[in-house]
Structure formats: C-alpha cells, structure tokens
Amino acid sequence: MNTIGLIAFALVGSAKAIREQFDLFGVAVVGLATAFVGGTTRDLLVNRVPLTLSSLSEVSLGMLGVVLAVGLNVVLDSPDDHPVTMLADAVGLGAFATTGAIVATEAGTSSFGVIAIATINAAGGGAFADLLLDRYPFILVTDFYASCAVLGGVTYRIVTSALATDGAAAALCATVTVGTRLTAVNRGWELPTAQAFGELLLGPDDN
Amino acid sequence: MNTIGLIAFALVGSAKAIREQFDLFGVAVVGLATAFVGGTTRDLLVNRVPLTLSSLSEVSLGMLGVVLAVGLNVVLDSPDDHPVTMLADAVGLGAFATTGAIVATEAGTSSFGVIAIATINAAGGGAFADLLLDRYPFILVTDFYASCAVLGGVTYRIVTSALATDGAAAALCATVTVGTRLTAVNRGWELPTAQAFGELLLGPDDN
Amino acid sequence: MNTIGLIAFALVGSAKAIREQFDLFGVAVVGLATAFVGGTTRDLLVNRVPLTLSSLSEVSLGMLGVVLAVGLNVVLDSPDDHPVTMLADAVGLGAFATTGAIVATEAGTSSFGVIAIATINAAGGGAFADLLLDRYPFILVTDFYASCAVLGGVTYRIVTSALATDGAAAALCATVTVGTRLTAVNRGWELPTAQAFGELLLGPDDN
Known part of the structure; x- marks a missing residue:
C-alpha cells in the first residue's frame, strides 16, 4: 500500500506542476514534495531524522511517479484525474494515515497528536505542493480528502484505546480512510x- | 495569559479562513495553525517534541477559538476586528513572546536566537496562516505587530543579562509587547x- | 565563501522584498530568511539545533546584507541584478551546497539525502523567500539555479564514494556548483x- 501511495502521490503532484508549466526540476521537486513532505514533517514532529533521507528505495518510488507523470502527460490530458490514479491516491491516503497514527502512538503523543500526525502524514505533502504552486491548499477549501485521514486517525485511536491489537487498529484505520x-x-x-x-x-x- | 492568547489566535485565524470561504475543515486547520504553529516551530528549533502534540488542554483552547469564530460569524460581521478580540490578541502576543524568550534562553541560544524565537513564537502562527490563505504574511508588509514581539524579546534579553530575576524579565517582556x-x-x-x-x-x- | 554567500543571499532577498513594498521589518525578515532558512532546514532535517540560533557572527553578516540592500536601493535600481551581486550569489550557492553535502554525509544519510540536503541548503532559503512574497519559488519554474546545487551534490557524493579525501570532494562540489x-x-x-x-x-x- 505504501508503495502504491508513494508512486500515486508523486504522480499527482508532478502532474499539477506540469500543468503550471514548471520546468523539469520543478516538476520533480513538486512530485517528490507531494510524496515525502508529509512523512518528513511527521518525523520532524516526533524528533527523528526523516526516513526519506536514509532510504533509497522510497525515493526511487517517488522518482518513478515523477517519470510516469512526465511520460503519461504526452499521451493523456490529465493523468492525475484518471480513475486508476484516483484509486491509487486513495490507497496512499490510507497507507500514510495509518503510518502516521502508528508513529505518533509509538512517540507517546496525545489523542490529538495521533489524529494530527495521521492527517499531516497523509495530506501534508499535497498541501505543501499547493503552496509551492502558489495557491490555496485545496484540502482546506473544498473536497473531502484530509477529512478521511482525520476519520482514519480517530478510528486508530479508538481501537487502540479499546485494547484491541495494534494490527487491527491499523487495518481499520486504513479501511476507514480508503473507504470514506x-x-x-x-x-x-x-x-x-x-x-x-x-x-x-x-x-x-x-441580507 | 496563555489561555487568552490561544483562544484569541485561533479565533482570529479561523475568522480569516471563514472570510475566504474555506470549508469547516480548512477553518479549523487555519485556526489551529494560527494558535499552534508558532509554538511548534519554537519547539522544533530547540529540538524537542512539540508540546501541542502531548497536551490536550492547549488544543482544547484552540478548538474553542475555532468554534467561537464559527458561532460569532453568524451574528457579527468580523469577529476578528472586535475590540475585545484585538485586546485578547495583544495579550496572546505578549504571552507567546515571553514563552518563546524563556524557552530560547533555557536552550542556550544567542541573543539573536532569543529575539528570533520570541518573535516566531508570537507571530509565526499568523504568518503561516496567511501563507495557507495564499497571500503575503501581513506582518511583513504593514502594521506594527511582530515588531512588538521583537521589542519584547530585546527587553527580555537585556533584563536577564543585567542579572535581574527571570520573573522580572518575563513580566517586563510581556508588558513591553502588550503595551507597544x-x-x-x-x-x-x-x-x-x-x-x-x-x-x-x-x-x-x-523621478 | 560562506561569508560572501550570507551577505549576497540576504541582499538578494531583501531587494526582492523592497520591490514588493514590504516594510522594513518585512525586508529584514525576507533577507534573513533567504540567507538562513536553507541552513536551518538542513539542521532540522539532521536533527540538531540550528547553528543560526547560537552564532551571532553569521546573523551579523545577514544583517549587513539587509542594510546593504536598503542602502543601495537609494542609488541603484536593482542591486540584486548587479553583476557583482550575481557573482557573490553564485559563490554563496557553491558554499552552501558544499556545507549541505558535508553535513548530510556526516549525518549518515543516503546518496539522495546528500544531494537533497545540498540543494535545500543552497536554494531552500530563496525558495522560502518567494513563498513569503506570495509567488512561485522561481527555482521551480525557470532559470538554472538549484540544478547547479544538485550537480554539486552529485559531484560530492561521487568523489567521496571514490575514496578521495573529503577536502577534494568539497573543493570539486563548490567548483562544479559555481562553474555551472x-x-x-x-x-x-x-x-x-x-x-x-x-x-x-x-x-x-x-492539437
């Protein structure tokens, strides 16, 4: 799920930058930012060195998403609106919300911390990419996107509190996020x- | 003072997002960002896990500010321009500048670090909220707002250097910031x- | 080289803020952000307290750049487009890319981490300043600027891998960045x- 999410997020971010006529460096930066800024912010908030900087395999998946966006742009009008991309993006949202909730719980944050970090991990990269594109983070203005990660984080917190196993909490968090x-x-x-x-x-x- | 500040900051931020027609999730995010991004940045800069993520009572105050903004918006035109809000916001500016100066001094930063962190703690949340609203941080273009926190930070630094007690420095920092x-x-x-x-x-x- | 870079970066950032009619506080903030946000982000990513907050001499160089921009603005139209400024800015780009590559290597990041942190250290401050000025980070849209730092970071990584001395890697990284x-x-x-x-x-x- 994480693999699908990294590729999908990078593809969606790159496609937005392509539409704004960014140059290839900018397309790569916006794509990688969409895929990795959420997780990097999560790691900074719980005070550890971001995983992105030490794991080459994750970055390769992001680069693959960027290359896909540049390649598909030649044959498709909006590769980021394609149903397959939308599905992969939803899977990524669920995977990243779950990872965020797990990391925050391990770091001993409050309930709010778990929900906030799940949401930031899942939707923070896209919001940051919108800032780079000089516009509102779309998740704040319209759409029902980050709210799915909020619901996933709430689910994770409730299930772990109810003493179920962490595995069950993770599975339910991902299911709720992707489903909603x-x-x-x-x-x-x-x-x-x-x-x-x-x-x-x-x-x-x-009036 | 901190309590008043958190509510006032969240109220002011949310009111700005309401005016820009953000949805309720966006209104809550901008409100909470205004209240907490300054303190979170302060904690990241001195390399500790942000307090916001472990203390539920602080977040509750922020949420109260958001709810107030949504509620007052029904009956008032601009709840963030109301004299009571302006006063509460000034109190928050003083409280946050003082907290920033104390935390930076404890972390052993230079004089510049004390003043910079006091200013970021007090005015950073509002500046970040303006970025989310896709406009200039207003504190950089006009108004005499962040400069009050700079003066407060300078006061704190001078008083602590002059070997007065930390309590006196804190009281003077808050007084100078709120007063100016x-x-x-x-x-x-x-x-x-x-x-x-x-x-x-x-x-x-x-010419 | 670092000295030249800090002054040049602060001057360039301040000159952009002056052109946008920011007030003097805003001019100072944008100038200092251009000079220091790259290095501060680097330090946050490798989980240490930013040097900027403990070293007064670095901040003084940044303030000198701000004062120069305000002073030169009276006699020159665009002090940031002057050939001397362009040269000093290129030197700064090389110095900051090299520092970033060294710090990342010491922190034990992957090849991607070395290149990413070299680039962020060199070009991140300017990109952040553009966000404060409410526009696209210019490095993402046009120009061949951050790409030079990418090439410098790649050079550093290759040379250190090939078991040459770190000094040679640093010299080559700076040369490649400034040269390109x-x-x-x-x-x-x-x-x-x-x-x-x-x-x-x-x-x-x-079509």
Missing part, C-alpha cells in the same frame, strides 16, 4: 463552509 | 518601507 | 518544461 475517500469521490461529498453551516442552523441569510 | 501593541493599534503605527525610508534620508525622489 | 551557475547565467540556460520535453521526444503537438 472512495465514497467521497463517488458521491461528490464536500464539507460546508462556515457560511453554509450558519444558514443550515439559522435558515438563509436575507 | 495596544499603542500601535490606537495610534495606527506603521513601519516605513525602504522607499519611504530612503526619502526620509535623502528627500523625495523626483 | 556562472555558465548558466552567461549562456541563459533553462531547463525544459515537461511539455517542451514531450515535443522534443515526439515532435511538435499539432
């Missing part, structure tokens, strides 16, 4: 804005 | 740009 | 975009 993500894509789920939420509570604003 | 901030708001203080500064030295540019 | 940068400026080198790269492989797109 795929459902969100199919159904077009979105979270309301605060304005829409206010209208929901009080009825439409007549 | 409130005066700056009342008097509309702004720092000059380099262009205006050049004209100040040389007279107006006739 | 100066050539790139003179010849107007740019990397292709993925689109141009596709056309290069397949011939022009007739």
Whole structure:
C-alpha cells in the first residue's frame, strides 16, 4: 500500500506542476514534495531524522511517479484525474494515515497528536505542493480528502484505546480512510463552509 | 495569559479562513495553525517534541477559538476586528513572546536566537496562516505587530543579562509587547518601507 | 565563501522584498530568511539545533546584507541584478551546497539525502523567500539555479564514494556548483518544461 501511495502521490503532484508549466526540476521537486513532505514533517514532529533521507528505495518510488507523470502527460490530458490514479491516491491516503497514527502512538503523543500526525502524514505533502504552486491548499477549501485521514486517525485511536491489537487498529484505520475517500469521490461529498453551516442552523441569510 | 492568547489566535485565524470561504475543515486547520504553529516551530528549533502534540488542554483552547469564530460569524460581521478580540490578541502576543524568550534562553541560544524565537513564537502562527490563505504574511508588509514581539524579546534579553530575576524579565517582556501593541493599534503605527525610508534620508525622489 | 554567500543571499532577498513594498521589518525578515532558512532546514532535517540560533557572527553578516540592500536601493535600481551581486550569489550557492553535502554525509544519510540536503541548503532559503512574497519559488519554474546545487551534490557524493579525501570532494562540489551557475547565467540556460520535453521526444503537438 505504501508503495502504491508513494508512486500515486508523486504522480499527482508532478502532474499539477506540469500543468503550471514548471520546468523539469520543478516538476520533480513538486512530485517528490507531494510524496515525502508529509512523512518528513511527521518525523520532524516526533524528533527523528526523516526516513526519506536514509532510504533509497522510497525515493526511487517517488522518482518513478515523477517519470510516469512526465511520460503519461504526452499521451493523456490529465493523468492525475484518471480513475486508476484516483484509486491509487486513495490507497496512499490510507497507507500514510495509518503510518502516521502508528508513529505518533509509538512517540507517546496525545489523542490529538495521533489524529494530527495521521492527517499531516497523509495530506501534508499535497498541501505543501499547493503552496509551492502558489495557491490555496485545496484540502482546506473544498473536497473531502484530509477529512478521511482525520476519520482514519480517530478510528486508530479508538481501537487502540479499546485494547484491541495494534494490527487491527491499523487495518481499520486504513479501511476507514480508503473507504470514506472512495465514497467521497463517488458521491461528490464536500464539507460546508462556515457560511453554509450558519444558514443550515439559522435558515438563509436575507441580507 | 496563555489561555487568552490561544483562544484569541485561533479565533482570529479561523475568522480569516471563514472570510475566504474555506470549508469547516480548512477553518479549523487555519485556526489551529494560527494558535499552534508558532509554538511548534519554537519547539522544533530547540529540538524537542512539540508540546501541542502531548497536551490536550492547549488544543482544547484552540478548538474553542475555532468554534467561537464559527458561532460569532453568524451574528457579527468580523469577529476578528472586535475590540475585545484585538485586546485578547495583544495579550496572546505578549504571552507567546515571553514563552518563546524563556524557552530560547533555557536552550542556550544567542541573543539573536532569543529575539528570533520570541518573535516566531508570537507571530509565526499568523504568518503561516496567511501563507495557507495564499497571500503575503501581513506582518511583513504593514502594521506594527511582530515588531512588538521583537521589542519584547530585546527587553527580555537585556533584563536577564543585567542579572535581574527571570520573573522580572518575563513580566517586563510581556508588558513591553502588550503595551507597544495596544499603542500601535490606537495610534495606527506603521513601519516605513525602504522607499519611504530612503526619502526620509535623502528627500523625495523626483523621478 | 560562506561569508560572501550570507551577505549576497540576504541582499538578494531583501531587494526582492523592497520591490514588493514590504516594510522594513518585512525586508529584514525576507533577507534573513533567504540567507538562513536553507541552513536551518538542513539542521532540522539532521536533527540538531540550528547553528543560526547560537552564532551571532553569521546573523551579523545577514544583517549587513539587509542594510546593504536598503542602502543601495537609494542609488541603484536593482542591486540584486548587479553583476557583482550575481557573482557573490553564485559563490554563496557553491558554499552552501558544499556545507549541505558535508553535513548530510556526516549525518549518515543516503546518496539522495546528500544531494537533497545540498540543494535545500543552497536554494531552500530563496525558495522560502518567494513563498513569503506570495509567488512561485522561481527555482521551480525557470532559470538554472538549484540544478547547479544538485550537480554539486552529485559531484560530492561521487568523489567521496571514490575514496578521495573529503577536502577534494568539497573543493570539486563548490567548483562544479559555481562553474555551472556562472555558465548558466552567461549562456541563459533553462531547463525544459515537461511539455517542451514531450515535443522534443515526439515532435511538435499539432492539437
């Protein structure tokens, strides 16, 4: 799952940079950032040297995603919107949320820490890539994406507290994250804005 | 003071995200980032696991600020411009600058380190939130905001060097930061740009 | 070389902030960020307290660059485009890439880690400054800048692997970085975009 996620994340990030006419160095940086900034931030937060800097196999998977994006760009219009990419990206979201929850739990953080690090590990790379592309992190404005990782992190925390085995918690975390993500894509789920939420509570604003 | 600051910072950050039509997840992230990114960066710089990830009570205060912003948005136009919010924000600026100066001094940084970490702790969260909102960090362009934390940090450093007790240094740091901030708001203080500064030295540019 | 680099980087960063009408605090922050964020990120990644926070002499050099930018702005139109600045900036790029490669090697990272940290140390500060200025990091979109640090990092890694002395590796890394940068400026080198790269492989797109 981690393998699929690294390739998919790098592919999605690179495809966004290609669309913005970044040069090949920029395409590679945005792709690798999408794949690795989440995990690197996780490692910095729990105070250890990022794995990315010592493991060559992970980086190779990221580079493969970059190369795929550049190659597919010649034959497809938007390789990052392809159903296979969407599926692989959802699998990556689940894998990274689970890894984040495990690392945070091992580091002894609070419940909030587990959920926050699961979310950052899963969605932080994409958000950072959007900053490099000089636009809003899309996960903050629309879509139901990082919220799936939040739900996965909550699941992990509840299951580990309920004294189930860590393996069960990890499997459930991944299942919840991938499941809610795929459902969100199919159904077009979105979270309301605060304005829409206010209208929901009080009825439409007549100003 | 720290309590007031966390609530005020989260409220101000969330209100900015609400105005930009972020969804509720985005509103919560920007609010929590405003409250906690400064302290988290401080902890990373002095190489310790961020307190935010282990203390649930701090996060609860941040979440309270987010909820307040969403709730007040229904009844007020700009809850972040309300005089009570401005006052609470100034108190937070003072509290966070002081905490930053104390942590940096304990970590054995140079005078520059003390001032830099006091400023980052106090103003870094707001600056990061502006990056998430895809605009200039406002503290770099206008207003007299981070400069109050710089003055507070300088005060702390001078007082501790002069061998006064740490308690006195902390009290003076907070007083200077809050005092200059409130005066700056009342008097509309702004720092000059380099262009205006050049004209100040040389007279107006006739080009 | 490090001395020249710190002054040049701070000058270039400050000059960009001056052009965007940032106030003097903002000019200082962007200038110091350009000079120090690369090295600070390097230190965070290898899990040590950033040198910037404990060494006053380095910060003084950065402040000198800021003051130079503000002063020269009165008499020159673009002090950051001046040939002397371009040369000093290239020297800084070489010095910082070399320092990054040395620190990463000492920290025991993989080949990728050495190259990545050399590049981040050399070009990360400028990229972060561009984010503060609310625009694309220019190194990702155009120019042949960070790529020189990549080549320097590759050189360092190859030479140290080939069992030459570390001193030789450092000298070669700096030479390659500065040499390719100066050539790139003179010849107007740019990397292709993925689109141009596709056309290069397949011939022009007739759509």
